[in-house]
Structure formats: C-alpha cells, structure tokens
Amino acid sequence: MGWNSWNHFGGKVTDADIRSAADALVSTGMRDAGYVYVNVDDTWQGQRDANGVIHPNERFPDMKALGDYIHSKGLKFGIYSSPGPKTCARFEGSMAHEEQDAKTYAAWGVDFLKYDLCTFQDVMKAEPDPLLRKKLMVDAYTKMGAALRATGRPILYSLCQYGFDDVWDWGPQVGASMWRTTDDIKDRYERMFIIGNSEAELARYAAPGHWNDPDMLEIGNGKMTEEEYRTHMSLWALLAAPLLAGNDLTKMSPADREILMNKDVIAIDQDALGKQAVRVYQRGEFSVWTKQLSGGRTAVGLFNSSWTNFAPAVDLGKIAVEHGGHIHDVWMHEDLGVSHGELSLPVKSHGVRLLIIDPQ
Numbered sequence: 322m323g324w325n326s327w328n329h330f331g332g333k334v335t336d337a338d339i340r341s342a343a344d345a346l347v348s349t350g351m352r353d354a355g356y357v358y359v360n361v362d363d364t365w366q367g368q369r370d371a372n373g374v375i376h377p378n379e380r381f382p383d384m385k386a387l388g389d390y391i392h393s394k395g396l397k398f399g400i401y402s403s404p405g406p407k408t409c410a411r412f413e414g415s416m417a418h419e420e421q422d423a424k425t426y427a428a429w430g431v432d433f434l435k436y437d438l439c440t441f442q443d444v445m446k447a448e449p450d451p452l453l454r455k456k457l458m459v460d461a462y463t464k465m466g467a468a469l470r471a472t473g474r475p476i477l478y479s480l481c482q483y484g485f486d487d488v489w490d491w492g493p494q495v496g497a498s499m500w501r502t503t504d505d506i507k508d509r510y511e512r513m514f515i516i517g518n519s520e521a522e523l524a525r526y527a528a529p530g531h532w533n534d535p536d537m538l539e540i541g542n543g544k545m546t547e548e549e550y551r552t553h554m555s556l557w558a559l560l561a562a563p564l565l566a567g568n569d570l571t572k573m574s575p576a577d578r579e580i581l582m583n584k585d586v587i588a589i590d591q592d593a594l595g596k597q598a599v600r601v602y603q604r605g606e607f608s609v610w611t612k613q614l615s616g617g618r619t620a621v622g623l624f625n626s627s628w629t630n631f632a633p634a635v636d637l638g639k640i641a642v643e644h645g646g647h648i649h650d651v652w653m654h655e656d657l658g659v660s661h662g663e664l665s666l667p668v669k670s671h672g673v674r675l676l677i678i679d680p681q
Contacts, residue, residue: 323358323399325537328567332364332410335380336387343394345570352396354582355591356566358433359391360399366412373421375413388430399433400426404461405440414440415465423468431476436465438482455486459495466496479534489526489533499532499563506536508544510671514626517556527561527597534563541568541577548672551652552624554580555675558590559598559612559622585651586675589620598622601640607633611641621676625668632667646680
C-alpha cells in the first residue's frame with residue numbers, strides 16, 4: 322500500500338511533489354491506514370557519468386536526501402526503471418547497468434522498484450523465435466532481481482510488463498513480489514471495470530508475498546463518480562491487489578478520503594490469508610465476487626455495471642456462502658442482521674454493495 326506519482330503528475334513530477342505527498346500521507350492519516358510506500362515513477366532520471374553511474378535530473382537534486390525525508394516520516398521510498406535502454410518516457414533505463422543501478426538505489430535508501438518493460442520490447446522484437454523472446458524478457462527481469470538481492474537491502478520488486486507470457490507463472494521465480502497483469506488503467510469507469518474483471522481467472526496465483534497487480538488506483542483524479550470510485554476500491558480490495566493511490570493527496574475531498582481510508586475495505590484487501598476473490602456469478606451486467614477471509618468470514622461484492630439501479634436476488638447458498646451468517650455492509654457502515662438464504666439488496670448504477678459475512 323502506498324502512493325505513486327504517475328497517475329496525477331505524469332512526467333512533470335518534482336522533488337517538491339514527492340515531499341508534499343509524503344507529508345500528506347501523514348497528515349491525512351493515510352500512513353496510519355497502511356499507505357506507506359511513496360513511489361517516484363518515470364522521468365526522474367538524468368544522465369550517467371563517465372563511470373556509468375545514474376544521476377537524477379534537475380527536478381530531483383538529491384535522491385539520497387529525498388529518501389531520507391521520506392523515511393523520516395515513517396514511510397518507504399520507491400523508484401522506477403526499465404530493463405530496456407530507455408524508459409517509457411525515453412529517459413535512461415537500466416539495460417547493461419543492472420548491478421550498478423541496484424547498488425545506487427540501495428545507497429539512496431530505496432525500498433521499492435517498479436521495473437517497466439517499455440523499450441525492452443524493441444530488443445525482444447529483434448528475436449524471431451517467440452520462445453527465445455520470452456527467455457530474453459525473463460532473463461532481463463531475473464538479472465535485476467538478482468542485483469537487488471545482492472545489495473543486501475530489502476527492496477520490493479514490482480514487475481510492470483502488462484501480463485505478457487503469463488507473468489504470474491514465472492514472476493515469483495525472478496524475485497518479484499507483484500506483477501502487472503494488464504495494460505495501463507485510465508480514470509474511466511469502463512476501463513477500470515474491464516481491467517478488474519480481467520483478473521477473474523488469476524486467483525490461484527495470488528498468495529502472501531506474491532500479488533497480481535491490475536495497476537494503480539485512480540480514486541480522486543476526478544473523472545469517475547463517487548459510486549464508481551467505491552466500485553474501483555471494492556474490486557481492488559476483493560482482488561487482494563496492491564493499493565497504490567495515484568491522486569493529488571494535498572487536494573483530496575472528504576469523499577476521496579472516506580473511500581481510500583475505509584478500514585473495513587482495507588482489511589479485506591490486506592487480509593492475512595492473502596486470498597484473491599473469485600467471480601462466482603455473472604448474468605448480464607450483474608456479477609458477484611467472493612473472497613475467503615481469515616476467521617471463517619467471507620467478503621462478497623455485488624456489482625452492477627448497468628446504467629440503471631436494481632435489486633437482484635442472491636442465493637447465499639449458491640455463491641459459496643452456504644450457511645449464511647451475520648452480514649455487515651462496509652460502505653454503509655451498517656449491520657444487516659443474519660441471513661441464511663436469499664438476499665436482495667439495491668445496487669446503484671455502476672455501483673457496488675460490499676459485504677462481510679461472518680458465520681459465527
């Protein structure tokens with residue numbers, strides 16, 4: 322859990338923006354809610370010196386000082402690079418400098434590396450054999466994973482390669498703790514919901530320390546409604562996805578804060594079992610997802626992707642909550658009593674009802 326600069330600041334992010342984000346994580350209570358990583362995405366890079374050592378550009382005068390500032394707030398420091406010669410924004414990548422860059426990151430106090438495939442795809446395209454193309458990619462990610470481990474500093478390794486070649490099969494083997502499973506998210510309901518639903522077949526690959534990553538959160542960036550942002554947060558929580566906020570933390574509305582810091586929703590995402598939800602029912606524009614939680618509880622998400630409100634009937638026995646139980650609505654902050662059979666709750670257009678069912 323944490324925050325990443327890209328969704329709001331893109332390629333214009335500065336040292337001051339990162340420090341302000343760190344301050345806001347503390348002052349808003351987000352740090353205490355679990356958001357601890359402060360991640361600088363693409364465009365921080367400057368040039369390499371005569372010895373090949375990477376330096377930041379003029380917008381980031383001192384990366385070690387920035388890391389120290391982040392750490393002084395009780396937070397963790399994340400950074401971005403690529404296995405290719407250039408990053409997505411055509412800044413300096415790590416190709417042929419993996420060990421050197423890993424040592425530099427460790428010296429700066431980095432705790433998280435997002436490693437984005439980007440221009441390494443051009444390297445892969447030069448190889449006509451698809452099996453060898455995959456090997457080139459896996460080898461490149463393996464090389465940086467080994468370089469990070471060799472520093473002796475615990476640096477969370479995040480693969481950003483868009484789900485190519487079933488990354489969920491080999492991601493753990495290269496030392497990754499999380500791997501992107503999709504192309505980039507956008508601050509639009511349709512894009513967000515398509516990406517979330519694309520995770521439906523990947524539940525078996527999620528486990529403590531190894532996470533499918535459907536990309537960062539768009540909550541608070543302004544192009545979805547509050548109901549749609551609640552759907553976004555609910556689906557990511559059910560998916561046990563990394564929660565990396567991507568908004569301007571200094572300008573959050575009360576609704577943004579309530580969505581990002583709902584303790585019950587965060588608890589669903591961060592549950593100790595590390596289970597990812599499965600989609601157990603879909604009919605038209607209505608779907609039901611269930612996630613096994615610790616203590617024998619089950620999280621249930623009822624999603625309405627249509628343009629109209631409706632109240633579908635759900636048979637608990639048919640969605641893997643066979644014996645029912647005590648029901649708590651985590652967005653309404655309301656106990657709904659005990660149910661053992663059919664449940665009918667109104668779900669708003671593009672909305673969600675997110676429930677925790679406790680059999681006790």
